[in-house]
Amino acid sequence: MIKSLKRALGLLYILGESNKKCSLGEISQLSELPPSTVHRMLTTLKAERFVSQDEQSSLYYLGPSLVTLGLKASNYLDLREFALPIMEKLAEITGEDTYLAISNNGKGLFLERISGRHPLKIVDPFGTEVPLHCGALRKVLLANKTEDYIEDYLRKELEIYTKNTVHDPEILLKQLKKIRDDGFALTLGEYIKDAVGIAAPIKDKYSKVVASLGIIGPHTRLTKYKHADLIDSVVSHAMELSMALGYHVDSSNDN
Numbered sequence: 001m002i003k004s005l006k007r008a009l010g011l012l013y014i015l016g017e018s019n020k021k022c023s024l025g026e027i028s029q030l031s032e033l034p035p036s037t038v039h040r041m042l043t044t045l046k047a048e049r050f051v052s053q054d055e056q057s058s059l060y061y062l063g064p065s066l067v068t069l070g071l072k073a074s075n076y077l078d079l080r081e082f083a084l085p086i087m088e089k090l091a092e093i094t095g096e097d098t099y100l101a102i103s104n105n106g107k108g109l110f111l112e113r114i115s116g117r118h119p120l121k122i123v124d125p126f127g128t129e130v131p132l133h134c135g136a137l138r139k140v141l142l143a144n145k146t147e148d149y150i151e152d153y154l155r156k157e158l159e160i161y162t163k164n165t166v167h168d169p170e171i172l173l174k175q176l177k178k179i180r181d182d183g184f185a186l187t188l189g190e191y192i193k194d195a196v197g198i199a200a201p202i203k204d205k206y207s208k209v210v211a212s213l214g215i216i217g218p219h220t221r222l223t224k225y226k227h228a229d230l231i232d233s234v235v236s237h238a239m240e241l242s243m244a245l246g247y248h249v250d251s252s253n254d255n
Helices: 002-018 025-030 035-047 064-074 079-094 134-141 147-155 170-182 227-246
Strands: 050-051 058-061 097-104 107-114 185-188 195-204 210-218
Touching: 002 035, 002 050, 002 058, 002 079, 002 185, 025 035, 025 050, 025 107, 035 050, 064 097, 064 107, 079 107, 079 210, 079 227, 097 195, 107 134, 107 227, 134 170, 134 185, 147 170, 195 227, 210 227
Parallel strands: none
Antiparallel strands: 050 058, 097 107, 097 210, 185 195, 195 210
16 A cells, blocks of 8 residues: 555655656656556546646646645735635625635636525535636636737637537737626526636735636526626725735736
8 A cells, every 4th residue: 555655645746747748658758667566546536636647638737636735735926815804894794705716727616615605606616617708707717817818718629518618819908808807707597507606816026826716606596787786895905905915006017
């Protein structure tokens, strides 16, 4: 058991030090283990989301479970430490489930979730990687990437999850610009049917967007008549968290 554990950890170190996605053959060669053994261990690691596999190229890379564990160990620039009490306040004020998200390899990953008081909920899978073009918390992250990053992202085939998933690159690009200009995202059923998401970016002391903060709930409760107040709450709490991380509006280069 210990020998197998050391081998599995060795595979994770290989993926971490490679700084790129790796093929089964490359991992086998670097680990000096037979491909069948490597494949078996990677399959187990994938099941626990310590390793992810690109659906198109079949290449392997570090998975979201490691990101979550790493961030919890290091507090990711104190992000989680500062975020939790602010998330609790946002959940109390809005009554909705509140999420903290980051981007990882072109996907969005929820780091934390605080449950709201309402019993009727929208369950957005916690700890699962979802493409950045789906849902408010993820689109905020994509909207604040560099132009080159966004251009590369839009060249890929955009996965469709519901009838509301935006998969036209031109339409998505316009939406991302509006999100960036407005400072928040509002979406309806882009990843989960009938789910409303409202999110705003979290910035660090260098004015870099490092995460997003938002709420998710059913459209029957988060009606358009409530959107303005909910947006104000999300944006103000996101700003509070950003300032806790050292962000200063006066010293930023924001437009």
